[in-house]
Amino acid sequence: MSHASVCHLHVSISFRPLPEGYYFSGPIQTDAEIDTINASWKFGGTPESRCYIQDCVMLMRSCSVRHTQDGHLVAFELQTTYGALGFLHVDPEYRGQGLAKCVTAKLASELQEEGEPVYGTIQGENSLSIKLHMGFGFEVLQGEDLVWVDFHPKDNM
DSSP states (O other), rough: OOEEEEEEEEEEEHHHHHHHTEEEEEEEOOOOHHHHHHHHSSSSSSSHHHHEEEEEHHOOOOOEEEETTTTTTEEEEEEEETTEEEEEEOGGGGGSSSHHHHHHHHHHHHHHTTTOOEEEEEEEHHHHHHHHHHHTEEEEEEEEEEEOOOOOOOTTT
């Protein structure tokens, strides 16, 4: 079992400009980007997780950052199908430049502008992500055990 934290934002969040050399490229759109997310997600790497990520991309909001020089996808965050911020990821070689803060601020501010609640779920052991979100004014609402279940029908059903 994994411990999870649910965070809710109670204050307005401001847009943060990207460092030089990067640009926001809008929502996730391509199969290659979905494959990248599936490969980077702790619970990913399966056809089922890819299908879920594809649903998130098609139905919900997302934000991505690319490197200006080659257009490489370096950071992203998606809204899950239940509306939470999730899947925050920055490629390891691009970390430490504030890209996670920029992606989260952009996606959260867009949701706030639309009057949607802004909250996220974070694995309890991911102290860096919890700290990042608390720095924006998110509050940890609860900590609980998170259990992922998957349904595999039996032949006799």
